[in-house]
Amino acid sequence: MSLVELHAIHKSFGALEVLKGIDLSIDEGQVIALIGKSGSGKSTLLRTINGLEAIDDGVIMVGGKKISERDTDLLALRLQVGMVFQQFNLFPHYTALENVMLSPQVVKKQSKPEAREIAEEMLTKVGLADKMMHYPDQLSGGQQQRVAIARALAMKPKVLLCDEVTSALDPELVNEVLAVVRQLAEEGMTLVMVTHEMRFAREVCDKLVFMHQGRIHETGDPEEVFANPKTPELSSFVGGLA
């Protein structure tokens, strides 16, 4: 059974229809890359998966359970689906450690020592054991993004959504973040990422989803899709990158 299933998802912003009927299933342990031009709907699609964007029509199922727009359902959904943002969105008034501890404490009602143990574990995992007491503005972009990943992981999500997690970073900081994501993939974490790092997608992902004008245009095994794009749009997209 799939972990997350999307059926016939529709979403418009005013008159502009950005998602025109999306079907997608995400299996446990799968690593999926969403690619496409900007405006193709890939980021919006990602944001519907944890309910940051409300959908106009369609069904989202997580763990076989349908998610409605009721607040309680949304909160339950977000306990299962974590998210990492392009702009990190760390809480500037908390240290790295506090950023990671906060949600386990207030949402999951874990005790402070418990939350702290998990937070330390996660920060160590992303290689920031020595930066726990730093505030976000004392960290580089790459370090901030790794804290954001640790923060999402501390909630023990079943799926982690990554929205262009390296796009806001200086080039020399990209690799330290990608290394963390790669490690997560190798450990069997279910990942859905919107990315422009094609080489990374090719190496790490199990499944590539190419979006074009609000639809899933082509999908398949990354090696194969990159080697033999079936549609002219994907081949021009891939060609334009090469």
Next chain:
Amino acid sequence: MSEFSLWDIVYNLLLAARWTVLLSLTAFVLGGIVGLLLLMVRTAGNPWVVRFVRGYVELFQGTPLLMQLFIVFFGLPLIGLDVSPWVAATFGLTLFTSAFLTEIWRGCVESVGRGQWEASASLGMNFTQQMRYIVLPQALRIAIPPTVGFSVQVVKGTAVASIIGFVELTKAGTMITNATYAPFTVYGCVAVMYFLICYPLSLFARHLEGKFRNVAR
């Protein structure tokens, strides 16, 4: 006619100034509580509530404080509440303060970026948790300087309460003037006392502004 020395004038004004301070503090604290409640319900986003709060702010910012006090003072007895000038002044100034503070704080809450709301939502927080742990702590830092600055407006606003007969600094000034026929001295002293209350608050607000401008967290 009784002889008033300068000391008598100052002493009597100082006694009355206690009421100015007390009225200011009461209105500021109660107004802050009401303002915070309005801010919370407004930020939660029900469109009717948003419209109501907007109208409330518009009403209190678009009419004279004196009219607000008159309406409270003459209106409450009509619904069977007999009110003293003290109660009417406290009630009126509380509403006035709450409208201004809620508007000041709304700006501060809105300056906390959308990403903070989204990140905390993604971590499974509900509205109350988002407000309590993420938005308010950040908004508060920005809000402190203008809030302290507004306290000066509250102190000055209490002078208007003299017109509905509450005996505070300004009213005492008028009464002493009527007894001494020395308006220049008396109103001069009254002005100095207001200045001594307000100027430190103004300086403090400016100091905080400079301090918070340079610090991100």
Next chain:
Amino acid sequence: MAYKFDFGAIVPHWELLVDGMILTTELTVIGAVVGVGLGIMGAWARASRAPVISQIVGVYVELIRNTPFLVQLFFIFFGLPALGVKLSEFQAAVLAMIVNLGAYSTEIIRAGILAIPQGQIEAAQSLAMNRVQIFRYVVLLPALKKIWPALSSQIVIVMLGSSVCSQIAAEELTFGANYIQAINFRAFEVYFVVTGLYLAMSILLRMGLKVLGNFLFERRRHV
């Protein structure tokens, strides 16, 4: 026994309210024009390099901003005659509004001046403009444009504040209201209606200032 509202009791006195609104408008227009003019001079003095003048203006600004308008009004109307300055109710009210708005607009306009990029002034200097020319042609208009919303709000505040001028018997709108309620004993009704009139006036004033701002700042760009 429930109170019976009688708003009709105001109708016979409507002319008093109209007269009051006219006087409030006069006070506001004169106070705003002269007060902002004073504020421009004050801001110029604050930004100038003459420390004594700048400090004197600074003291004036702080004194006014940290005392109630009502006390300023009483001081001018009741206190100044002791120095031989005797003013009519209207003159005292107008002077108080000018002095009050002058102080606030000094601070507001100064903030606008400080926000002008240094490059603008350097460019004007390298075009051999003198300091007055730089202020007049390069600094003033963009500075005013930047702070026009804040200045507009302050003018509305001063208009609303003029309501306390009734206390020295300047015959503005609140004075009219006090007069009517003393005759017909319908205080709540009268003040309720007058509050509505003030609300309408403040909305109109805000709109008027917005139109004026567009006229002053937007059109000139294309000339």
